[in-house]
Amino acid sequence: xxxxxxxxxxxxxxxxxxxxxxxxxxxxxxxxxxxxxxxxxxxxxxxxxxxxxxxxxxxxxxxxxxxxxxxxxxxxxxxxxxxxxxxxxxxxxxxxxxxxxxxxxxxxxxxxxxxxxxxxxxxxxxxxxxxxxxxxxxxxxxxxxxxxxxxxxxxxxxxxxxxxxxxxxxxxxxxxxxxxxxxxxxxxxxxxxxxxxxxxxxxxxxxxxxxxxxxxxxxxxxxxxxxxxxxxxxxxxxxxxxxxxxxxxxxxxxxxxxxxxxxxxxxxxxxxxxxxxxxxxxxxxxxxxxxxxxxxxxxxxxxxxxxxxxxxxxxxxxxxxxxxx
Amino acid sequence: xxxxxxxxxxxxxxxxxxxxxxxxxxxxxxxxxxxxxxxxxxxxxxxxxxxxxxxxxxxxxxxxxxxxxxxxxxxxxxxxxxxxxxxxxxxxxxxxxxxxxxxxxxxxxxxxxxxxxxxxxxxxxxxxxxxxxxxxxxxxxxxxxxxxxxxxxxxxxxxxxxxxxxxxxxxxxxxxxxxxxxxxxxxxxxxxxxxxxxxxxxxxxxxxxxxxxxxxxxxxxxxxxxxxxxxxxxxxxxxxxxxxxxxxxxxxxxxxxxxxxxxxxxxxxxxxxxxxxxxxxxxxxxxxxxxxxxxxxxxxxxxxxxxxxxxxxxxxxxxxxxxxxxxxxxxxxxxxxxxxxxxxxxxxxxxxxxxxxxxxxxxxxxxx
Numbered sequence: 001x002x003x004x005x006x007x008x009x010x011x012x013x014x015x016x017x018x019x020x021x022x023x024x025x026x027x028x029x030x031x032x033x034x035x036x037x038x039x040x041x042x043x044x045x046x047x048x049x050x051x052x053x054x055x056x057x058x059x060x061x062x063x064x065x066x067x068x069x070x071x072x073x074x075x076x077x078x079x080x081x082x083x084x085x086x087x088x089x090x091x092x093x094x095x096x097x098x099x100x101x102x103x104x105x106x107x108x109x110x111x112x113x114x115x116x117x118x119x120x121x122x123x124x125x126x127x128x129x130x131x132x133x134x135x136x137x138x139x140x141x142x143x144x145x146x147x148x149x150x151x152x153x154x155x156x157x158x159x160x161x162x163x164x165x166x167x168x169x170x171x172x173x174x175x176x177x178x179x180x181x182x183x184x185x186x187x188x189x190x191x192x193x194x195x196x197x198x199x200x201x202x203x204x205x206x207x208x209x210x211x212x213x214x215x216x217x218x219x220x221x222x223x224x225x226x227x228x229x230x231x232x233x234x235x236x237x238x239x240x241x242x243x244x245x246x247x248x249x250x251x252x253x254x255x256x257x258x259x260x261x262x263x264x265x266x267x268x269x270x271x272x273x274x275x276x277x278x279x280x281x282x283x284x285x286x287x288x289x290x291x292x293x294x295x296x297x298x299x300x301x302x303x304x305x306x307x308x309x310x311x312x313x314x315x316x317x318x319x320x321x322x323x324x325x
Numbered sequence: 326x327x328x329x330x331x332x333x334x335x336x337x338x339x340x341x342x343x344x345x346x347x348x349x350x351x352x353x354x355x356x357x358x359x360x361x362x363x364x365x366x367x368x369x370x371x372x373x374x375x376x377x378x379x380x381x382x383x384x385x386x387x388x389x390x391x392x393x394x395x396x397x398x399x400x401x402x403x404x405x406x407x408x409x410x411x412x413x414x415x416x417x418x419x420x421x422x423x424x425x426x427x428x429x430x431x432x433x434x435x436x437x438x439x440x441x442x443x444x445x446x447x448x449x450x451x452x453x454x455x456x457x458x459x460x461x462x463x464x465x466x467x468x469x470x471x472x473x474x475x476x477x478x479x480x481x482x483x484x485x486x487x488x489x490x491x492x493x494x495x496x497x498x499x500x501x502x503x504x505x506x507x508x509x510x511x512x513x514x515x516x517x518x519x520x521x522x523x524x525x526x527x528x529x530x531x532x533x534x535x536x537x538x539x540x541x542x543x544x545x546x547x548x549x550x551x552x553x554x555x556x557x558x559x560x561x562x563x564x565x566x567x568x569x570x571x572x573x574x575x576x577x578x579x580x581x582x583x584x585x586x587x588x589x590x591x592x593x594x595x596x597x598x599x600x601x602x603x604x605x606x607x608x609x610x611x612x613x614x615x616x617x618x619x620x621x622x623x624x625x626x627x628x629x630x631x632x633x634x635x636x637x638x639x640x641x642x643x644x645x646x647x648x649x650x651x652x653x654x655x656x657x658x659x660x661x662x663x664x665x666x667x668x669x670x671x672x673x674x675x676x677x678x679x680x681x682x683x684x685x686x687x688x689x690x691x692x693x
Contacts, residue, residue, distance in 0.1 A: 109456060
């Protein structure tokens with residue numbers, strides 16, 4: 001078991017899948033010669049050559065659409081978006097084409113494409129580069145969305161995504177790229193749609209995804225140390241498909257739920273999770289469900305304020321105590 | 326009344342249809358009598374299928390949009406008649422003619438229009454979304470120009486796999502102003518993809534003529550020069566000319582792996598869709614002129630009569646058979662069952678339709 005970074009875990013997933021399947025192609029802006037805007041694909045061009053690792057022009061609608069078209073013929077493109085924020089100029093390709101073709105063809109066609117890249121705030125780059133579109137995209141049947149929080153999950157989910165025969169959109173986080181964790185040396189995948197209990201507890205369930213998991217784990221530690229509360233943290237890992245059973249099982253155990261995400265609150269992922277809990281475990285609840293999300297405004301530039309706009313440990317602790325009151 | 330579009334037509338388009346300048350082109354001269362009759366038959370089938378659709382639409386049996394191909398038959402017929410095993414096609418929403426040309430049956434095509442489970446997409450796609458991937462036909466796309474990057478990806482895949490093939494991505498003249506088309510042009514030229522962009526220029530992007538929609542409207546294909554791509558203009562009323570010039574583009578794709586933009590001048594006799602009353606942006610005389618003097622199906626029939634490949638009797642037989650086939654398809658579409666409520670949630674994900682112990686997906690993926 002090696003200890004590697006989230007970035008290295010993603011790279012290892014791509015390297016292994018490039019070796020395993022010659023239909024896998026890495027494609028995106030600056031992924032090859034430049035070694036990746038965030039160095040996720042570093043060294044892959046040297047190892048696999050320009051047929052397998054391809055630099056694209058700044059042309060998201062064009063190259064994402066090209067990848068989707070190629071996937072219909074059996075190529076398995078892994079497309080990097082420098083930021084998921086840039087997906088918005090390729091929205092027609094990502095949603096209308098990749099998401100609908102299987103359905104509109106009555107099941108004759110499928111698109112085994114992966115689109116990956118960072119989707120997060122907190123990096124002091126302003127509103128246009130800080131979008132978190134997991135809820136927007138997961139709201140479209142036909143599309144799958146995963147948000148890994150740890151190196152282990154980043155590698156396992158990306159490998160599963162590459163082997164999956166549907167469009168899978170992997171949303172990473174630049175702030176997590178240097179986080180380190182244990183990753184097995186042998187081949188493994190994390191199947192899509194399986195949540196992970198990252199910390200066990202009995203008094204409160206926190207449901208989170210992406211970096212909000214890391215924030216929630218820190219908050220859980222404080223809640224235990226300073227308030228004597230035992231918190232269970234459920235990491236969704238996958239937004240669609242969604243592991244409803246793991247969420248519900250945890251709520252049935254703790255009878256209280258706090259939902260944490262870095263999305264804006266309106267129609268966020270947690271709006272769906274809250275509905276799930278109230279519709280399938282209402283009688284289990286001893287208190288109303290609470291949420292912690294980003295403050296509902298376009299992402300602010302000022303770093304000090306952006307840190308407050310995002311869910312932080314203090315806010316999660318405060319809100320948890322309200323649910324426990 | 327808006328002014329009619331000013332178009333730079335190829336020379337042959339400026340005069341009424343007559344003997345084709347391209348009958349002796351090797352790609353046409355080498356056709357057998359049977360092949361010529363088969364090509365004419367396919368054009369006639371498209372014509373009669375579409376005309377039958379009008380009646381069904383007027384009976385209220387076809388919902389949504391219905392974009393007819395009547396008048397444009399020689400474009401799909403000429404280009405697709407040249408394609409081989411590794412040549413793929415993709416188009417916009419005016420997609421019936423291409424479907425029939427690649428060999429889709431009238432029954433499955435008609436039943437899709439009436440939303441039946443026997444339709445080519447089991448009633449899930451509709452008029453704008455025909456697909457037949459087993460026949461290298463990748464749709465049928467509803468958003469103007471959105472298919473251009475997909476087609477470029479098909480060409481990329483063909484090249485990646487080392488196959489001698491191509492992709493033809495069809496679009497209307499309105500699509501040339503979409504960004505996605507220009508991004509596809511750039512990628513096809515940058516990466517030397519075996520790609521043919523076919524602009525089916527029928528003069529109007531919905532109800533807006535070219536001069537009201539497009540800078541430098543005289544020649545849309547010329548925009549290819551900005552990407553250092555080869556281009557050509559074609560009289561789309563002469564199926565021989567379509568074949569002769571498309572063959573050159575195909576050769577360029579197959580032998581040099583280079584893209585081409587073809588602008589094929591054509592004309593639609595009906596509105597943009599059946600929802601378009603077609604009364605505001607062009608006059609009846611213009612339509613009459615095309616119908617009577619340049620009709621591609623009639624022109625090819627005349628050509629084949631002159632060549633003594635067809636006789637009036639055989640032509641009558643072919644047209645009667647196409648009409649009867651369309652009538653039967655209409656009955657089939659009428660009598661076929663609808664998809665069920667349970668069918669609504671099928672064909673969304675491959676992994677769901679094929680879920681097993683080895684599939685990579687678990688959990689809930691369709692929500693209540």
